[in-house]
Amino acid sequence: MMKKLNEILGTEFPIIQGGMANIATGSFAAACSNAGALGLIGVGGMNPQMLRDEIRICREKTDKPFGVNIMLMHPDADEFADIVVEEKIKVVTTGAGNPAKYMDKWKAAGIKVIPVVAAPILARLLEKAGADAVIAEGCESGGHVGEMTTMTLVPQTVDAVDIPVIAAGGIADSRQVRAAYALGACGVQVGTCLLASIECPIHENYKKAVIKAKGTDAIVTGRIGGTPVRILKNKMSREYLKKEKTGASLEELEKYTLGSLRRAVFEGDVDTGSLMAGQTCGQVNEIRPLREIFEELMK
Numbered sequence: 031m032m033k034k035l036n037e038i039l040g041t042e043f044p045i046i047q048g049g050m051a052n053i054a055t056g057s058f059a060a061a062c063s064n065a066g067a068l069g070l071i072g073v074g075g076m077n078p079q080m081l082r083d084e085i086r087i088c089r090e091k092t093d094k095p096f097g098v099n100i101m102l103m104h105p106d107a108d109e110f111a112d113i114v115v116e117e118k119i120k121v122v123t124t125g126a127g128n129p130a131k132y133m134d135k136w137k138a139a140g141i142k143v144i145p146v147v148a149a150p151i152l153a154r155l156l157e158k159a160g161a162d163a164v165i166a167e168g169c170e171s172g173g174h175v176g177e178m179t180t181m182t183l184v185p186q187t188v189d190a191v192d193i194p195v196i197a198a199g200g201i202a203d204s205r206q207v208r209a210a211y212a213l214g215a216c217g218v219q220v221g222t223c224l225l226a227s228i229e230c231p232i233h234e235n236y237k238k239a240v241i242k243a244k245g246t247d248a249i250v251t252g253r254i255g256g257t258p259v260r261i262l263k264n265k266m267s268r269e270y271l272k273k274e275k276t277g278a279s280l281e282e283l284e285k286y287t288l289g290s291l292r293r294a295v296f297e298g299d300v301d302t303g304s305l306m307a308g309q310t311c312g313q314v315n316e317i318r319p320l321r322e323i324f325e326e327l328m329k
Contacts, residue, residue, distance in 0.1 A: 032194070032216055033194065033216060034216055034217060035163075035194070035196060035216045035217025035218075036217065038142075038162075038163065038194060038216070038217075039068050039095055039121065039142075040095050041063070041066065041067060041068050041094070041095055042066035042067075043066045043067050043324050043327070043328055044216065044217030044218065044328075045066070045067040045068070045217060045218055045219070045220060045324055045327060045328075046067060046068045046070065046097075046123070046144075046165070046196060046198075046217070046218070046219040046220075047059065047062040047067050047068065047069050047070050047219070047220065047221070047224060048070065048072075048099075048171075048173075048198070048219055048220060048221030048224070049070040049071070049072030049073075049074070049098070049099020049123060049125070050072055050074070050172075050173065050221055050306065051072050051073075051074020051075045051101070051173070051291060051306075052072075052074060052075035052291055052292055052295045052296075053072065053225075053230065053231060053232055053295060054069075054070050054071055054072030054074075054099065055071065055084055055087070055231055056071055056083070056084035056085060056086070056087030056088035056091070057087055057088070057091060057229075057231065058229060058230060058231055059071045059084075059088050059092075059096045059097075060087070060088045060090075060091035060092035060096065061091075061227075061229040061320055062096075062224070062229075062320055063088075063092045063094035063095060063096045064091070064092050064094060065229075065319070065320035065321040065323075065324055066321065066324050066325075067320075067324055068095055068096065068097055068121065069088070069092070069094075069096040069097075070096065070097050070098065070099045070121075070123060071084050071085060071088060071096070071097075071098045071099065072098075072099045072101075073098065073099065073100050073101055073104055073106075073110050074099075074101050074104070075291070075292065077106060078106050078109045078110065078113060081098070081110060081113055082113060082117065085098070085113075085117045085119070095120055095121065096120075096121075097119060097120065097121030097122060097123060097142075097144075098110070098114050098119050098121075098122055098123075099122075099123045099124070099125065100114070100122060100123075100124050100125075100129070101124075101125050101126050101127075102124055102125065102126050102127030102128070102129060103126045103127055107127075111132040111135065111136070112135075114136070114139075114141065115135060115136065115139040115141070118139070119141060120140070120141065120142060121141065121142045121144065122136060122141050122142070122143055122144070123144045123145065123146060123165060124143070124144075124145045124146065125145075125146045125174065126174060128145075128152070128155070128156070128159075129143060129145055129156070129159075129161075130155075130156070130159040133159045133160045133161075134160075137160050142162045142163070143160065143161050143162055144161065144162060144163045144164065144165055144196070145161050145164055145165070146164070146165040146167050146198070147164045147165065147166055147167070147187065148166075148167060148169075148175070148176025148177070148178060148183070149176060149177075149178065149183070150166075150183070150186045150187045150189070150190035150191075151190070153166065153187045153190050153191050153195070154190045154191055157191045157192065157193050161193060162193060162194075163193050163194040163195065163196060163216070164187060164191065164193065164194075164195055164196070165195075165196045165197075165198050165219050166180070166183045166184045166187040166188075166195050166196070166197060166198065166215070167180070167183075167198035167199045167219070168180025168181070168182075168183045168184070168197075168198070168199030168200055169199065169250075169258075169260070170199040170200030170308050170309040170310070171198060171199035171200065171221065171222070171260065171308040172221055172222050172248065172260050172261070172306040172307040172308035172311075173221070173259060173260060173306045173308075174257075174258070174259055175199075175250060175258050175259065175260050176258075179199075179200075180197060180198070180199040180200045180201070180210075180213075181209075181213070183199075184197045184210065184213040184214060184215055185213045185214055188213065188214030188215070189214075194216040194217075195214060195215050195216065196215055196216060196217050196218060196219055197210035197213060197215035197217075197218050197219070198218065198219035198220070198221075199308060200308060200309055200310055201218045201219075201220050201223075201310065201327075202220065202222060202223035202310035202313045202314060202327075203223075203313060203326060203327065204326060204327055204328065204329040206218075206310075207327050207328065218327070220327065221308065222240065222307050222308040222309075222310045222311055222314065223310055223313070223314055223323055223327075224320065224323060225237060225240045225307060225314070226240050226241055226314045226316065226317050226318065227317070227318060227319065227320045227323055228317055228318065228319050228320070229319070229320050231295075232294070232295050233294070233295060233296060233297060233298030234298060235298030235299075235300050236294050236295060236298055236300065236303070236305060237317055238300075239262055239264075239300045239305050239307075240262070240305070240307050240311050240314055241314055241315055241316065241317070243262050243263075243307065243311040243312065243314075244311070244312045245309045245310070245311065245312030245313075246312070247262050247263045247311065247312075248260050248261070248262060248263075248307050248308055248309045248311050248312075249261065249262075249263050249267060249271075251267050251270045251271060251274070252270075252274070252283070253274075254274045254275070255274065255280050255283060257280075259304075259306070260306065260307070260308060260309075261304050261305050261306050261307065262305040262306075262307050262311065264300055264301055264302075264303070264305060265301045265302060266286075266287070266290055266301065266302045266303065266304065267304075269286070270283065270286060270287065273286065287304060290302060290303050290304035291303070291304040291306065294306075
């Protein structure tokens with residue numbers, strides 16, 4: 031009989047909060063952990079000292095399990111990999127790359143390593159490297175996306191590995207959680223539905239944009255350049271797609287989006303900000319407390 035994610039992590043619910051860059055702070059992670067899920071601190075937008083500070087903040091605010099999400103293409107990834115050992119973090123999730131080179135160090139420190147994967151073949155590689163579980167994230171999700179949908183990725187990943195598989199991408203209510211179980215997942219990771227929580231630290235304008243958005247408003251930029259990211263339609267994303275189609279260089283495009291996520295999160299700039307959100311934005315209709323969102327997911 032497969033263990034449920036909450037039994038693996040020691041949480042109340044089989045739910046992980048996505049490690050969203052600039053959003054997944056120590057305070058937000060603590061709030062998610064206190065509400066029954068596994069809160070994650072996301073290193074996106076942080077430097078090593080900031081990560082240490084956020085871990086301490088999280089520890090002050092919760093005695094429940096929490097983890098750290100490390101974006102492996104971050105220039106400080108090596109340092110982050112050491113910090114989670116020094117700070118005795120129990121769970122590390124990884125994105126954008128292969129964490130194999132840190133695996134021995136992390137396992138020796140007793141860390142549960144749960145990489146995010148966008149393809150079954152990567153899941154198999156990471157299982158061999160020592161991953162404790164994988165998060166199979168379909169392209170319905172917000173932020174950096176792969177090609178496969180959750181509906182196809184999860185069962186194929188479940189068939190490819192013997193370690194637990196957590197479903198992510200396109201999950202915002204109890205129907206989708208039930209579907210994830212039916213596909214063979216042991217639990218879920220969610221992000222978009224938490225953007226509209228009272229505790230989420232993003233600007234009010236960003237929350238309102240998510241609530242107003244329909245599922246078709248979550249579009250992918252950067253497909254042509256090979257860095258696909260799902261965000262909400264706005265002036266910036268339309269302009270980006272136009273530039274992309276007319277053959278703008280990667281450098282030009284990067285310069286254009288520089289700081290756009292920070293503008294959305296901190297300044298509430300919904301025109302030129304990068305409003306990362308998944309297709310479940312069409313199901314998010316009101317701002318609610320985290321506890322209510324998690325209970326609803328588990329109904």
